[in-house]
Amino acid sequence: MRYHLDTDFLVYAVSQAGPERRLLLELAGSDVEIQISAVAWYEFSRGPRTPEQLAAARSVFFEDGIVGFSEELATAGAESFRRLGSPRRRAADIAIGVTAAALDAVLLTRNARDFAGIDGLRLKVAAGRGG
Numbered sequence: 001m002r003y004h005l006d007t008d009f010l011v012y013a014v015s016q017a018g019p020e021r022r023l024l025l026e027l028a029g030s031d032v033e034i035q036i037s038a039v040a041w042y043e044f045s046r047g048p049r050t051p052e053q054l055a056a057a058r059s060v061f062f063e064d065g066i067v068g069f070s071e072e073l074a075t076a077g078a079e080s081f082r083r084l085g086s087p088r089r090r091a092a093d094i095a096i097g098v099t100a101a102a103l104d105a106v107l108l109t110r111n112a113r114d115f116a117g118i119d120g121l122r123l124k125v126a127a128g129r130g131g
Contacts, residue, residue, distance in 0.1 A: 002033040004067075004100035006093075006109035007043040009126060010036065014053045019126045023108065028060045035065045037099035039092055073099050084117045097121045 005013075005024075013020040027034055036044075044057060069077075077098040080086075086094060097118040100107040106122045107115065115121055 002035065002103060002105040003027055003124075004096075004103065004105040004107045005034065005036045005040060006096060006107055006111075006114070007040045008110045008114075009108045010040070010044050010057055012110060012126075014049075014057050020108075020110070023126050024060060033062070033065075033105075034060050035067050035103070035105060036061060037067050037096050038069050039095045039099070041066045043092060067099055067103065069095060069099065073102060076102065080118055090114065094118060 009020050010024075012018060013024040024034075045054060049057075073095070077095045080098055081091060081094050084090075084094070093114040097107060097115040098121075101118055101120040101122075106124050108124050108126060109115060110126060112123050112125050115123060
């Protein structure tokens with residue numbers, strides 16, 4: 001099974017004890033594949049993050065665990081954005097969700113509403129809102 005991380009989920013997982021950290025540690029200790037889109041990694045990395053938080057977060061992904069936002073994904077994301085009539089504040093979330101859906105990954109998030117309407121997307125909500 002493949003899991004993709006949303007920015008908000010990762011922020012909580014590395015910055016405080018709670019359900020997000022427990023779930024991430026459980027998954028990291030299993031044989032599942034954990035990934036994050038380059039868009040979510042950008043959001044996470046721009047911080048503010050400590051060097052320790054960045055290193056801890058990066059350690060859960062394999063070498064190719066940060067998935068690039070290709071032309072194909074950008075096109076699919078733009079189509080979803082237009083179809084959903086989304087406000088600009090959802091632009092990054094749609095890119096993250098489309099990436100997870102294209103890779104048939106379950107997206108771990110704290111807020112299902114951010115990803116509503118994205119075709120083929122499977123979510124697992126940990127704490128947060130809108131679950």
